[in-house]
Amino acid sequence: MSDNNKINKSKPMVVPKGPGGRQMAGAGAKPAxxxxxxxxxxxxxxxxxxxxxxxxxxxxxxxxxxxxxxxxxxxxxxxxxxxxxxxxxxxxxxxxxxxxxxxxxxxxxxxxxxxxxxxxxxxxxxxxxxxxxxxxxxxxxxxxxxxxxxxxxxxxxxxxxxxxxxxxxxxxxxxxxxxxxxxxxxxxxxxxxxxxxxxxxxxxxxxxxxxxxxxxxxxxxxxxxxxxxxxxxxxxxxxxxxxxxxxxxxxxxxxxxxxxxxxxxxxxxxxxxxxxxxxxxxxxxxxxxxxxxxxxxxxxxxxxxxxxxxxxxxxxxxxxxxxxxxxxxxxxxxxxxxxxxxxxxxxxxxxxxxEERETDEGKVTLVQVMDYNGVLTESFAHTGMWAWKKPDTGELIPLKGDVRFQDVSFGYKENKTVLHHIDLFAEPGQKIALVGSTGSGKTTITNLINRFYDINQGAITYDGIPIKDISKDALRSSLGMVLQDTHLFTGTIADNIRYGKLSASMPEIIGAAKLANADTFINHLEKGYDTLITGDGGNLSQGQRQLLAIARAAVADPPVLILDEATSSIDTRTESLIQKGMDTLMEGRTVFVIAHRLSTVRNADVILVLENGQIIERGSHDQLIAQKGKYYQLYTGAFELE
Ligand SMILES: Nc1ncnc2c1ncn2[C@@H]1O[C@H](COP(=O)(O)OP(=O)(O)O)[C@@H](O)[C@H]1O
Ligand SMILES: [Mg+2]
Known part of the structure; x- marks a missing residue:
């Protein structure tokens, strides 16, 4: 069950009442x-x-x-x-x-x-x-x-x-x-x-x-x-x-x-x-x-x-x-x-x-650009081309989707390191697969790319710029994310897909839904795209929710895509149906894909096998199979992925 669905153990919501309904002495904590x-x-x-x-x-x-x-x-x-x-x-x-x-x-x-x-x-x-x-x-x-x-x-x-x-x-x-x-x-x-x-x-x-x-x-x-x-x-x-x-x-x-x-x-x-x-x-x-x-x-x-x-x-x-x-x-x-x-x-x-607010020293922004014979100039019209803009020099660096980790170590809590000395590089357009058992640190790696958390040691760069210099808004708008816990908001199906790009037109929304293979089930709903979703999508199946989340990421059309077990609750038949759409979605983008079923990452450019926060194997599917290591064991079923 996703964290969002959890009813948390709250402190009792009722304040003790004394006679006459007023609060009694000694009920709450005293003010400091x-x-x-x-x-x-x-x-x-x-x-x-x-x-x-x-x-x-x-x-x-x-x-x-x-x-x-x-x-x-x-x-x-x-x-x-x-x-x-x-x-x-x-x-x-x-x-x-x-x-x-x-x-x-x-x-x-x-x-x-x-x-x-x-x-x-x-x-x-x-x-x-x-x-x-x-x-x-x-x-x-x-x-x-x-x-x-x-x-x-x-x-x-x-x-x-x-x-x-x-x-x-x-x-x-x-x-x-x-x-x-x-x-x-x-x-x-x-x-x-x-x-x-x-x-x-x-x-x-x-x-x-x-x-x-x-x-x-x-x-x-x-x-x-x-x-x-x-x-x-x-x-x-x-x-x-x-x-x-x-x-x-x-x-x-x-x-x-x-x-x-x-x-x-x-x-x-x-x-x-x-x-x-x-x-x-x-x-x-x-x-x-x-x-x-x-x-x-x-x-x-x-x-x-x-x-x-x-x-x-x-x-x-x-x-x-x-x-x-x-x-x-x-x-x-x-x-x-x-x-x-x-x-x-x-x-x-x-x-x-x-409370101290989330700090953001990042000053590099994301702007639309035009290309005049190989020279980039900032454009205020919509061009569909993007570049990073450095704050002091105004230098424009084209947005490509090149993500690198150098010797990155990280822990959520100070005394407990979760990731150890991670090195990885994803060149623009590459598909990087992260595999490994539950708790090995896959989601944590994606949490660092989008700066949900800042790293303790090492460096992460994006198109050559250290990500801590990039403003969080700019960074995140360049990333399309399908999180492991899908979360839907109260509103129509169309609204929920539009969450990825507020200016999206209806044809764009339907296009994205088709890409994610969500269009079929949406059309079967009584009100189609106008169907109201309430309570985190309680009226939809887990798999349907994931399809919507994929459509939401697709509509934003980002250069980098992060899919964290995006298809884990989708049956194999539907998965193979959306595979084509997913492949189209991934085309020309850098994609980090965390997959539950290894069959879906076979065609990845690089597969990284994680264990206890360390990369223990890396290579293409064929290389890793030939290596006969952990990946081979996972793939051939000697070890089940949980
Ligand atoms: N918010 C958090 N606070 C503290 N520890 C966390 C948090 N999220 C994950 N962890 C820990 O980090 C480790 C890696 O978790 P995660 O990256 O989610 O694994 P995976 O996605 O590979 O299943 C686990 O041991 C987990 O307990
Ligand atoms: Mg995870």
Missing amino acids: NAGKTLKRIFSYMTSKWYLLVIVAVCVLCSSGAMIAGNYLLRPLLNDYIIPFIGQSNPDLTGFISLLVIMAVLYGVGVLATWINNRIMLTLATKTLFRIRTELFEKMEKLPLKYFDSHSHGEIMSLYTNDTDTLRDMLSQSVPQLLSSLFTVVGVFTMMVVLSPILTLLVVVMIGLMIFITGKIGMKSGKAFKAQQENLGKVNGYIEEMIEGQKVVQVFCREEISKADFAQLNNNLREAGTRAHTFANILGPLMNNLSHVNYALTAIAGAVLVIMGKLDLGAIASFLQYTKNFSQPISQMSTQFNGILNALAGAERIFRLID
Whole structure:
């Protein structure tokens, strides 16, 4: 199965949620440098700094309006409602205007909250838009090496999980935390103003509540973590089973899989029960405690009133404040954790954005040329003739397709050399075959020609120019590649062939498809060339996908062609059918062909036999057969190519 089809073992994509769906403490990794990351996130918004000011003002307004509105309960009771008791015809003008003021205050609060939410939401989505754009642009510029050491799932979760939590943080957690802070400070001040003694009582009660929340929260945090780990295991197992469903069925392992799954599923159930037991206790407990708090405060307040130390209006206001005080305090820790979680995610995003991009010191470019009596001049019209252009002198070197390796050694990782002292030369128009068992380094050689990876030692030249001096775009546009893993994109069949040359006309596309012998099967599809391909060509056979990949390379009409097991999944009959097309395709081009079936490389100019990253034999088919070495063994079937 090709790497592209693999579902990677991602980190579990689900962020643990605590009571009320918010993220729990201890769930994600903590940010390494919260301050710096926060500053960087806000730097995305500073072009609209005035909006941030408006947000801060709105947050202040809504908290302030709530605090002031609540305070007005005191004069409302003391100056109007209590004196009204027993009066048959009270004068309501002052009372009504006070009510209107209160209504306006609460109205302003609601309006301010609405404005602040709208602005933060727009700012947050804009910021995410910019971050996603940067992330994607950077991803397109990363060296392939990056993808060797980072799984698809890991990279995917930057776009999904991490951006999601970041949005929540910007549009919710940050403004809410800000509002909580304002409210707590404001309400506390007002409570002290109204009655220091009652404030002391409330503080003690809330201290007790925080203590209990902390205790249960810690237990529940651990339980949630355990639940998360178990969820990760279950998800991983499911992914693996989806991927390996065919193998499971072939080996009749359904029952065993079911049993394994039941075990994992049961662990998850138990962990889930434990986690939610704590979480479910917490809510009602807190509710009841706050009711107790309310009642105690009311009783203590009544005592103070009876003692003549406090007026009735003050108690009404104070009780209102008590409610407004405990709520933001109990929410602050979840908001704070939400922010920490999001910051950790943002750091992962920024880490990718800060990755070193693929370097390219190559300055030699590829240009179209005209030939005036043997003198090349650059042409801006389409001539079909190409030449390398040196950056400083402007010298033009005709593109021929002469590729040479001199003493090339290479390893993907520093301490593990994969290719040892490779020497090879391919003259223009030659067909070079690479054969050897799986893992011997054939694909690696092609990875070096197109500079997917840069070499550690030795030199590779292309028409006499060291390839590291050629810009990667120019180099790759001169190479036609059929990779070992075919990859098709969502789009029509024609689109997928056109991927090789965006300006290709329909006749060109059909011509290329005919060359690759793909035309027949395409015409049998219901919509022909307009048939939609989805999910990496899941509706086509492996062989059909390879035919399309060959057509895609053919349409680009490159001077050098690299075919990496391009026909490995095509049956021998179809292969012999396309052989003629392939031969036409290869004519006049330098071709590196890695072949699965040795019969297809018989007519190669040079056959290189690789073993453990070394060339152990080289020569034509007849020479190698006569040599009676490894090639002879491979060819006569003494050794099967895997
Ligand atoms: N991206 C990679 N990172 C690390 N090692 C790799 C990578 N690709 C291939 N290798 C290793 O390099 C060796 C040669 O692989 P490859 O050139 O793909 O062999 P072949 O195409 O002949 O089957 C193998 O041992 C393989 O494990
Ligand atoms: Mg290979």
